[in-house]
Amino acid sequence: MNAGEFESVYREYAPALIGYARRCVGRFDVAEEIAGEAFLELYRNRESIRREQLPAWLFTVVRNRAIDYWRRQRREAPLPSAAGELPDPAPAPMDEGLLNHPELNQAHRLCLTLRYVHGMSREEIAEVTGLREAQVKGYLRYALELLRKALAVRKDEDRP
Amino acid sequence: MKTPDNHWDEQERRLAAELGLRPPRPRPGCIRPDRLMAFSERALDEPAQREVEEHLATCPECASLLTQLREWETPAATAEEVAAVWARIAPRAHQPARVAWRGRMWWLAAAAAAGLAAIPLLMAPAPPEAPRMVGRAPSPPAIRVVEMSMTEPAPVRLPLDGLLVWRNHRAAAAPPPETLELAAALEPYRKGDFAAAAERLAAVSASQPDSYEALFYRGVSLLMLDRAPEAAASLAQAQALAPDSQKREAAWYLALAQLREHKVAAARPALEAACQSGSRFAPTACGILRHLAAPRAPTSTR
Numbered sequence: 097m098n099a100g101e102f103e104s105v106y107r108e109y110a111p112a113l114i115g116y117a118r119r120c121v122g123r124f125d126v127a128e129e130i131a132g133e134a135f136l137e138l139y140r141n142r143e144s145i146r147r148e149q150l151p152a153w154l155f156t157v158v159r160n161r162a163i164d165y166w167r168r169q170r171r172e173a174p175l176p177s178a179a180g181e182l183p184d185p186a187p188a189p190m191d192e193g194l195l196n197h198p199e200l201n202q203a204h205r206l207c208l209t210l211r212y213v214h215g216m217s218r219e220e221i222a223e224v225t226g227l228r229e230a231q232v233k234g235y236l237r238y239a240l241e242l243l244r245k246a247l248a249v250r251k252d253e254d255r256p
Numbered sequence: 257m258k259t260p261d262n263h264w265d266e267q268e269r270r271l272a273a274e275l276g277l278r279p280p281r282p283r284p285g286c287i288r289p290d291r292l293m294a295f296s297e298r299a300l301d302e303p304a305q306r307e308v309e310e311h312l313a314t315c316p317e318c319a320s321l322l323t324q325l326r327e328w329e330t331p332a333a334t335a336e337e338v339a340a341v342w343a344r345i346a347p348r349a350h351q352p353a354r355v356a357w358r359g360r361m362w363w364l365a366a367a368a369a370a371g372l373a374a375i376p377l378l379m380a381p382a383p384p385e386a387p388r389m390v391g392r393a394p395s396p397p398a399i400r401v402v403e404m405s406m407t408e409p410a411p412v413r414l415p416l417d418g419l420l421v422w423r424n425h426r427a428a429a430a431p432p433p434e435t436l437e438l439a440a441a442l443e444p445y446r447k448g449d450f451a452a453a454a455e456r457l458a459a460v461s462a463s464q465p466d467s468y469e470a471l472f473y474r475g476v477s478l479l480m481l482d483r484a485p486e487a488a489a490s491l492a493q494a495q496a497l498a499p500d501s502q503k504r505e506a507a508w509y510l511a512l513a514q515l516r517e518h519k520v521a522a523a524r525p526a527l528e529a530a531c532q533s534g535s536r537f538a539p540t541a542c543g544i545l546r547h548l549a550a551p552r553a554p555t556s557t558r
Binding site: 102103106107110111112114115116118119120121122123128131132135136139148150151152155159162163166167170194202205206209210211212213214215216217220223224225226227233236237240241243244247 | 328
């Protein structure tokens, strides 16, 4: 691959590679750093990398960088020791049946789960999912409105 | 200090109160969702991967979330985000900071680009590992791309119901014997001993002919051993049994096995579907299709 091809390669693969990096590290800023570093690594090795090795080569670099990132995170803040611990005995704050409402789509369910089962803030949900915070707010609001109406209908039907 | 309550605005608070939901709180002892997502992409180091696996065996909420995260299609970066990363790397790649993409001029001031480039990177440069390649005899150029494809073993996902009940200290019942049999057969697979895994999973398939997992992981094991015809046969059977959430993955590995058999026409539909899907297989699938479509230079004859 020559230097002139670098920009076209970047244009072709950057959107998906940055998205993949987000899945690997769960943070916008870190994902953009490691994706950028992967392309720089490609540039430094451009004489030896063939076009047909892409995009697999780039994805491998991003994943390796992500492993390094999490390894450093572990050293600084070890994972909570979950081995051998009992699951949280408190009941789940959200009725699982509500999450299965047929009018909720995948995004609604994921945002509700991350918010009301796993206690994430909207900002954190945005980082994990790759959505904008405004989108997360919208999905949550729509889903809660829908469930509120469904619950009202259910109460009416249960009334003798 | 930020707390989830601070982000719980009045409207959400009102709606949640009507549904009887209490303010969201992180689950103590559970894996953070961002780490779970990384786990789904095998982007944690080995000790962390094992810790997550052990936790998943005891936590149905995290296991359920992992399924959702695996099926979630993370959006690709926007044009603005792509341009921002370009601004950061362009000076170091001796590229012009100003580029014209899709007819628009992205004007990136040299001073701003230099400023962005000064942001310290998290990672020290290190030689990247080459994508895994299975040794095989020389192949036609059209298929050589398969050797460059990232063929990674699929992460293990077991039907956890039985194991969860067993490992939960509040339950007395042991998991079904077939679940234990499958879990034992997958141990060599987890350790990368694909030959042993293929043999043990063949035995599981014989006793559990409807087990999608046994057929699928046996197929992937055979693919890793470059036994393409056997892999394709096992993966084809797995694809027929695959639940909806696993169909895409089964189709992907079957396509890779078919490519290794030089059956490009058979693999093409699955590659095209993957390329258009936006899934994590999409970039590699699109790369393979582009390579297959590229004109070939005539090869010399002896």
